[in-house]
Amino acid sequence: MSRWTSRRRRTSALIAGIGATALILSACSGGGDEGDDDGEGGDDPILIGISLPLTGDFAEPGQGVQRGYELWAETVNANGGLLGRQIELKIVDDQSNADRVVADYEALITQDEVDLVIGPFSSRLVLASARVVDEYGMLFVEPAGAAANIFEAGYGNLFYAAPAIADDHYNYLFDYIMEMPEDERPQTASYATMDDPLAQGAAYGLKDKLEEAGITTLVDEVYPPNTTDFSGIAAALAEADADLMVGGTQYQDGVNMIVAVQQLNYQPRMAAFTTAPTLPEFVDALGAGVEGVLAPTGYSPTADYAGNAEFVEAIAELYDREPSEDEANAYTAGQVVQAAVEAVGCAEQGECQQELIDWLHANTVPTVVGDLAWDEAGRPNGAHFIQQYVAGQPEIVLPADQATAEFINIKPEW
Structure with missing residues (x-):
């Protein structure tokens, strides 16, 4: 048994608590029936593709984003999955390279045929990868691309899962x-x-x-x-x-x-x-x-946002410290995707993706960084501490x- 798996089991009760909160928040957000998955996935896992800078210039924060994504997926899976299906993350290393991140998302979408994608770390890598994700018409929630030029590029499928742009x-x-x-x-x-x-x-x-x-x-x-x-x-x-x-x-x-x-x-x-x-x-x-x-x-670990206390407790159990911003923003990106999928009731490539995009443009999502809503370019509505x-x-x-x-x-x- 790996150290990761052992520590995960010790936090199962905390993860279940976060998941229960997430289900309540999703229900409050409104939308379609959670179990009504009209795609072809059946009981197969929902495969989510992610490229992250696990080596190179952005390795430190990139690894934090990975931890946040993994905790979110584990939390959802421990509470019955997404639309009754388990989440499987396929995370690849873009080596902090803009050319590599473009190739990664191209391969994840066309070769691995992932159901969903979530964004990488850093504005430089988000800006590079947003173009290819947009070409395939897929939802692109990202945790760390706050530069103004990202939101001036005309990508209607992009949503920044944090309170404010750079x-x-x-x-x-x-x-x-x-x-x-x-x-x-x-x-x-x-x-x-x-x-x-x-x-x-x-x-x-x-x-x-x-x-x-x-x-x-x-x-x-x-x-x-x-x-x-x-x-x-x-x-x-x-x-x-x-x-x-x-x-x-x-x-x-x-x-x-x-x-x-x-x-x-x-x-x-x-x-x-x-x-x-x-x-x-x-x-x-x-x-x-x-x-x-x-x-x-x-x-902020002290912010009084729904589900934040449980999230902080889970990170403390795993790492004996408070969450980092990168972990929280990645977890938030997962929450945003989860809310849209549960509201719309689908999670596959194709027409489902536009439904997810449209739903997020029209709704507010409660997260561990606060209630998030977005303008037509994907800019969030909040402010940084x-x-x-x-x-x-x-x-x-x-x-x-x-x-x-x-x-x-x-x-x-x-």
């Missing part, structure tokens, strides 16, 4: 800065961002708003996704000595950037990074250096009505 990730932080007394708010800012639609989109969404508000940009650096040497970028950041440092990062690049500026003793008053601080490995890599670091996050490390722990500091700790205005030294 440009709006820092909205609460911008509002907070603007509400600070003028002599206390940052006057200058520096930006260093990976050439990646999500990372750069989030950082530049904040940059555009701050510049319009009169906060001066001192550094604006964009680096390739495979960058490992941050000495030059760190030197520019340290020399500029801006009040606010913003990193448009994934994971390892965020850690490397922080280590590089630490070595030059650059101490910004505020420091914000995308993705990296939301991963549990972030604290392991930086220790006390995480204190005061900010990040947008689409998920702002997370900050307080006493070594990731806490929600914005918005105030969801905060678990007070905002630290001046970041402690690295």
